[in-house]
Amino acid sequence: MNKKSCGVWCVHDSAKSCGIAIPSDLEGQVTSLFNKAALLSRQTSKWLQAAKTPKMERSQSQLMRLDRSIIEGLQDIVSLLEDQLKPLVQSELSLLVDILYRPELLFPPGTEARKRCESGGFIRRLIKHTEKLLEEKEEKLCVKVLRTLREMMAIDPDHAKILSRAGRTLYDVQNHLDREGASDLVVELVIKSIHSPSIYVEAVELGIALLGGGNPIIQKSMYTKLMGGDLSQSFFKVFYDKMRDSQQEIKSTVTVNTSDIAAKAHEDKEQGKETDKHSKKRGEDVGSITLGPGSALEDMLAEKLERHRDREEQNKLSAKVLVMQPILRFLQLLCENHNRNLQTLLRNQNNKTNYNLVSETLMFLDCICGSTTGGLGLLGLYINENNVALINQTLETLTEYCQGPCHDNQNCIATHESNGLDIITALILNDINPLGKTRMDLVLELKNNASKLLLAIMESRGDSENAERILYNMNPKPLVDVACRAFHQETMDDEDDGEDTSTEGDDGVSPKEVRMIVF
Structure with a gap:
């Protein structure tokens, strides 16, 4: 590379000395090539010098603080992006929901497309397409459609059960979606999404939105769907397996946590001894001492804070257990208003396997x-x-x-x-x-x-x-x-x-x- 650059530069100088005209673009390329070679040479010398310089050894506590500062910085960036992008995503979803409320307005009056949309054809096709998305492994798009359908039933807190944007009650929107096949979609997706946890959760959440308020028409639709063929056995088997998996997950986690209780108690005792040792050692100078960034006591406190955070993380529920929250809410709403048929069906399906x-x-x-x-x-x-x-x-x-x-x-x-x-x-x-x-x-x-x-x-x-x-x-x-x-x-x-008026509400x-x- 050096020989080539040198040769090109010699030819360039010879041409100039002989008065040969060189095009400006060619001269620019030659100059750029030589500048790159010079820059690379300078950087190479810097890298070689840096490689020969002995590395600065960092203590474990310094590495922990460095890692913590990097993680906190990344969290701040993510938080900032969420704050800036979330309103844009919500407005986009809100517009899409408004379109789904009145899709016929997208087409001119009197057209065949408008008539089909007025009769519910648009929503019906969207619901049928959602099931095909799962079959074609389009999980992300399927999840987005399910969330959009659920958003159609999002209650405005200022208007109780009135969906102000739709100009209808929640009950009316639920029944409209049910007529177009939303209840059947929930049953089908629960059965077919065994290997797609995200779609399974969204299907259950859609079922919760449809059943919100204990809608008896939705309950009847789901009961009728489940009683047709062998669907009830497959449907309830999915919930049964999820419950068993969550129990097994809890048992394994609890076993670990209880076995750690004695170890944690011993660890706290050792920490107490270490703190006392530092206190006695620094007792004479406690009035005048200032803790530096690398002090042993500060390192110990930082490590203790890390352990406390780790324990909080351990107490958090895993995904296998968290999924029980929507499952149990869905089962509760199935039985809402003392629905005897579904109360009985949850206990006994009269199938070969119950x-x-x-x-x-x-x-x-x-x-x-x-x-x-x-x-x-x-x-x-x-x-x-x-x-x-x-x-x-x-x-x-x-x-x-x-x-x-x-x-x-x-x-x-x-x-x-x-x-x-x-x-x-x-x-x-x-x-x-x-x-x-x-x-x-x-x-x-x-x-x-x-x-x-x-x-x-x-x-x-x-x-x-x-x-x-x-x-x-x-x-x-x-x-x-x-x-x-x-x-x-x-x-x-x-x-x-x-004494304190800042207590929580009712x-x-x-x-x-x-x-x-x-x-």
């Missing part, structure tokens, strides 16, 4: 509350801010299974071989700590839902069998104690409200509600 989702839901509650790993006295160790919403949803779904009442589902829960009833009573009677020390509102909601479930199990029965089973595990005195504690909690909350469960249900 999938009892009532029992499976109870076993999931048993598993997520940790009773499969030991005694109920450790309940507080397994309930935290990350999973309390899922436990509440499980209790609400079980309650909906029973209400009406559905005596068969009541008996299924009350006589099940798992620790289901024990768990429910323990949620009412036991203190849920450490969660109760920081989020008493979540604990009260948990106790409220557990109490409602016990009432639903005993609701409108001509016998006292279920009540006796419940009382076998729980006598009246602990119940009175719980009611008294709820009363004292309400008194303390009233005093706190008097969305949470009050101690008074819990006390009334317990009584």
